[in-house]
Amino acid sequence: MKTFKVGIIGATGMVGQRFAILLENHPWFQVTLLAASARSAGKTYEEAVGSRWAMPKPMPQALRNLVVRDASQEMEAIAKEVDFVFCAVDMPKDQIKKLEEDYAKLECPVISNNSAHRGTPDVPMIVPEINPEHAEVISAQRKRLGTKRGFIAVKSNCSLQSYVPALHPLMEEFGVTEALACTYQAISGAGKTFETFPEIVDNVIPFIGGEEEKSELEPLKIWGKIEDGRILNAETPSITTQCLRVPVSDGHTAAVFVRFAKKPSLEEVKARWAAFRGAPQELELPSAPKQFLHYFEEDNRPQAKLDRDLENGMAVSIGRLREDRQYDYKFVCLSHNTVRGAAGGAVLMAELLAAKGYLD
Numbered sequence: 001m002k003t004f005k006v007g008i009i010g011a012t013g014m015v016g017q018r019f020a021i022l023l024e025n026h027p028w029f030q031v032t033l034l035a036a037s038a039r040s041a042g043k044t045y046e047e048a049v050g051s052r053w054a055m056p057k058p059m060p061q062a063l064r065n066l067v068v069r070d071a072s073q074e075m076e077a078i079a080k081e082v083d084f085v086f087c088a089v090d091m092p093k094d095q096i097k098k099l100e101e102d103y104a105k106l107e108c109p110v111i112s113n114n115s116a117h118r119g120t121p122d123v124p125m126i127v128p129e130i131n132p133e134h135a136e137v138i139s140a141q142r143k144r145l146g147t148k149r150g151f152i153a154v155k156s157n158c159s160l161q162s163y164v165p166a167l168h169p170l171m172e173e174f175g176v177t178e179a180l181a182c183t184y185q186a187i188s189g190a191g192k193t194f195e196t197f198p199e200i201v202d203n204v205i206p207f208i209g210g211e212e213e214k215s216e217l218e219p220l221k222i223w224g225k226i227e228d229g230r231i232l233n234a235e236t237p238s239i240t241t242q243c244l245r246v247p248v249s250d251g252h253t254a255a256v257f258v259r260f261a262k263k264p265s266l267e268e269v270k271a272r273w274a275a276f277r278g279a280p281q282e283l284e285l286p287s288a289p290k291q292f293l294h295y296f297e298e299d300n301r302p303q304a305k306l307d308r309d310l311e312n313g314m315a316v317s318i319g320r321l322r323e324d325r326q327y328d329y330k331f332v333c334l335s336h337n338t339v340r341g342a343a344g345g346a347v348l349m350a351e352l353l354a355a356k357g358y359l360d
């Protein structure tokens with residue numbers, strides 16, 4: 001595989017920092033450009049991030065003195081200097097939509113963590129183990145945008161990154177008809193740490209703006225089908241969620257209840273999880289977890305603190321599968337929200353797109 005020059009738009013933020021450390025020593029992607037708002041532009045990365053550095057590892061040495069660029073004002077130059085960009089910015093949705101389309105139209109592919117384009121029918125929202133074939137819609141998107149190379153591909157919301165992978169291997173054979181998920185979401189999902197979000201200590205906040213809508217609708221796009229150059233959402237399963245913010249630094253947990261058309265045995269569910277492999281494992285992509293879904297037999301697992309970093313934060317942990325009085329089964333699952341749920345998921349998607357030639 002050739003080496004790609006990569007830019008990070010929103011490099012100073014929580015997800016941007018995650019990209020910076022995940023891409024340090026990446027075999028295919030070399031970060032050569034960092035961009036953020038006018039507030040950071042012109043400063044070195046180290047100066048621009050300052051005390052906001054929230055990663056468990058130090059800032060990569062190679063990036064410390066890189067001068068941060070203005071993502072909006074220097075778009076044409078940025079698009080020329082890199083092969084593609086990762087994008088994770090905190091801006092109004094209409095501005096993000098325009099920013100990402102402008103980069104794509106400048107023939108710079110955009111791998112995005114933002115929600116702005118998740119509803120755009122010809123923009124694929126790819127969980128590489130689940131719907132790699134949705135990349136095929138990129139040709140229709142390129143036609144609409146009038147581009148040869150440029151396109152946008154998006155990462156789904158972090159909340160669903162634990163329960164959608166757990167439900168997926170059960171869908172075809174057993175027909176998941178209804179799922180209920182209550183999520184217990186980490187503060188890094190709001191771009192916060194305990195220092196910047198002291199009101200979360202000893203507290204639970206029962207509202208995360210827009211999160212329940214995303215958690216209920218986005219899975220239907222992921223399970224959708226391409227028809228006439230658009231992704232048509234799946235009609236089932238019916239999903240309902242409640243999303244709470246809890247005092248955890250990293251790792252979103254979900255308590256899930258599920259009903260099937262044809263109820264499997266407990267052993268069948270566990271066997272499907274254990275056997276599940278997708279395109280990243282088949283293609284041996286650099287960031288792919290060897291075992292995507294890990295089942296814990298212990299009653300007190302998965303735990304955010306113990307299990308979020310499983311397989312470098314790229315695996316999903318599941319536990320407590322048991323019969324339910326109202327639904328067929330219930331279980332608990334966990335994924336690292338800024339790794340698999342954000343930057344790591346986007347890096348894996350970019351690896352998949354690179355392996356399939358979409359970034360050439």
Ligand SMILES: NC(=O)c1ccc[n+]([C@@H]2O[C@H](COP(=O)([O-])OP(=O)(O)OC[C@H]3O[C@@H](n4cnc5c(N)ncnc54)[C@H](OP(=O)(O)O)[C@@H]3O)[C@@H](O)[C@H]2O)c1
Nearest residue numbers: 010012013014015036037040071088089090188189191342
């Ligand atoms: N945190 C998560 O777990 C998570 C998961 C999935 C998706 N996301 C999504 O990822 C995006 C970023 O989230 P975050 O948690 O990383 O946010 P964050 O920590 O608040 O960082 C926001 C980033 O956006 C940049 N930015 C703000 N206004 C800008 C502008 N006008 N032009 C260019 N850059 C601008 C900031 O640059 P300055 O430093 O210069 O202000 C900073 O780099 C959001 O859309 C979020 O919904 C987050």
